[in-house]
Amino acid sequence: MTDYLILGATILGADPADLVLRDGVIASIGADTAAPRDGVELRTIDATGLIALPGLVDLHTHLREPGREDAETVHTGSQAAARGGFTCVHAMANTDPVADTAGVVEQVFRLGRESGYCDVQPIGAVTVGLGGERLAELGAMADSAAGVRVFSDDGRCVHDAVLMRRALEYVKAFDGVIAQHAQEPRLTEGAQMNEGRLSGELGLTGWPAVAEEAIIARDVLLAEHVGSRLHVCHLSTRGSVEIVRWAKSRGIDVTAEVTPHHLLLTDDLVRSYDPIFKVNPPLRTADDVEAVREGLADGTIDIVATDHAPHPMEDKECEWSAAAFGMIGLETALSIVQQTMVDTGLIGWERVAEAMSALPASIGRVASHGRPIAVGEPAHLVLYDPTTSREVRPVDTASLSRNTPYAGRELPGRVVATILAGRPTVLDGQLVPDREVLS
Numbered sequence: 001m002t003d004y005l006i007l008g009a010t011i012l013g014a015d016p017a018d019l020v021l022r023d024g025v026i027a028s029i030g031a032d033t034a035a036p037r038d039g040v041e042l043r044t045i046d047a048t049g050l051i052a053l054p055g056l057v058d059l060h061t062h063l064r065e066p067g068r069e070d071a072e073t074v075h076t077g078s079q080a081a082a083r084g085g086f087t088c089v090h091a092m093a094n095t096d097p098v099a100d101t102a103g104v105v106e107q108v109f110r111l112g113r114e115s116g117y118c119d120v121q122p123i124g125a126v127t128v129g130l131g132g133e134r135l136a137e138l139g140a141m142a143d144s145a146a147g148v149r150v151f152s153d154d155g156r157c158v159h160d161a162v163l164m165r166r167a168l169e170y171v172k173a174f175d176g177v178i179a180q181h182a183q184e185p186r187l188t189e190g191a192q193m194n195e196g197r198l199s200g201e202l203g204l205t206g207w208p209a210v211a212e213e214a215i216i217a218r219d220v221l222l223a224e225h226v227g228s229r230l231h232v233c234h235l236s237t238r239g240s241v242e243i244v245r246w247a248k249s250r251g252i253d254v255t256a257e258v259t260p261h262h263l264l265l266t267d268d269l270v271r272s273y274d275p276i277f278k279v280n281p282p283l284r285t286a287d288d289v290e291a292v293r294e295g296l297a298d299g300t301i302d303i304v305a306t307d308h309a310p311h312p313m314e315d316k317e318c319e320w321s322a323a324a325f326g327m328i329g330l331e332t333a334l335s336i337v338q339q340t341m342v343d344t345g346l347i348g349w350e351r352v353a354e355a356m357s358a359l360p361a362s363i364g365r366v367a368s369h370g371r372p373i374a375v376g377e378p379a380h381l382v383l384y385d386p387t388t389s390r391e392v393r394p395v396d397t398a399s400l401s402r403n404t405p406y407a408g409r410e411l412p413g414r415v416v417a418t419i420l421a422g423r424p425t426v427l428d429g430q431l432v433p434d435r436e437v438l439s
Contacts, residue, residue, distance in 0.1 A: 002041045009047035011373050012350050021379040024422040029375055047383050050416055054357040055087025055380030057369050060305035067096025072310040072400050074111035079398040082117040082425040084330040085382035085415040088369040089118055093125040094155040100125035100136035102144035109146035116437040117425045121366055124148040126167050130156050142174045149365040152179035154233055159185050168228035177229040180219055187211035194267040194282040207282045209237040216240050220247035220254050232256040234307050236281040238291035245300040255363050257305040258292045260329055260336035275316050275323030276405050297346040303360045306333045310401030327405050331397055335411040379422035385414045
């Protein structure tokens with residue numbers, strides 16, 4: 001057994017304080033710390049100058065296992081999450097086989113527990129095989145050991161309005177939520193990038209903003225009609241922000257997320273024809289970037305979610321039209337939020353804790369995460385240095401994949417330590433060895 005004494009951490013704007021972590025919880029906070037216990041080792045972590053945040057929670061992660069272990073596994077994805085300050089991630093259902101049964105979600109749940117680097121909460125598919133034709137075993141997944149509460153066909157839209165209505169009605173029975181990938185398929189056939197002047201100039205099929213906005217508008221009305229919970233995945237356009245803002249003003253139970261890359265990157269990067277910038281939904285305009293930042297700042301957009309989407313090298317180092325959609329993002333998410341939202345003065349660290357920990361945990365119904373840093377609370381923490389900077393090097397990632405759009409960029413901040421249930425998974429920016437995490 002080991003206790004931890006964290007020295008001089010700054011807790012969300014408060015004066016620096018010491019924290020004692022004992023038996024998986026925060027035992028005390030303040031300068032007057034408890035003496036070591038007999039027979040229990042007391043280790044010290046110097047957090048002078050570091051911000052202490054609740055462990056981050058990601059509502060949108062692709063871990064690829066089972067089926068695409070060449071791109072990522074639950075273990076390597078969990079390690080990447082820990083490196084990024086995450087103590088809990090929600091694993092999307094588009095695996096092979098699809099996570100549309102109790103058996104598959106329980107497999108992912110078990111693999112997460114065996115890894116030990118972060119808690120992994122599976123997301124169940126809405127429809128069988130993501131086919132969009134009939135509902136998956138929603139109740140069985142909810143009642144399984146994994147306790148699924150979020151359901152999504154992410155990567156594909158639940159485009160049939162009747163099926164979407166039935167899904168929203170079904171999950172009400174166990175306080176579930178449908179997380180919609182908002183993309184009208186007929187409006188995006190063959191789409192390769194954001195539709196606009198630039199797509200015409202580059203000769204790439206355009207992806208209109210209305211394809212996202214039309215589905216969001218339909219779904220918030222459906223959610224209002226049946227009185228159910230709707231979550232909008234990776235919102236990316238100004239129009240989408242306005243629709244969600246309108247829906248919330250009517251009291252509709254809708255939440256929304258934005259990805260770090262949609263907070264920073266624009267479609268102008270597609271001029272390079274580098275498939276590293278090919279993502280679904282596509283990178284949008286500078287005006288859309290401004291709108292999603294404003295939406296996150298005023299609470300219209302509730303959370304930041306990474307949409308971490310690893311791909312093996314051969315799926316990205318090819319011509320644009322043949323390349324897979326997606327970017328990795330777990331290890332850079334907090335830095336991007338600092339750069340786009342905190343350093344610009346749009347939000348403070350309290351809102352970061354809300355958008356990257358408390359609210360995603362609440363939406364995903366993960367009761368033990370997203371808790372405040374207080375005595376008696378679970379000791380899920382990240383210690384972060386906002387004053388430093390680092391160059392992003394793909395070779396340094398813990399992920400099996402290297403498809404980061406930030407390669408060579410200088411990003412602010414650094415995760416110094418991540419602590420899961422009182423046990424460090426990252427110290428001094430480096431992963432704690434497997435044997436120590438699992439012991």
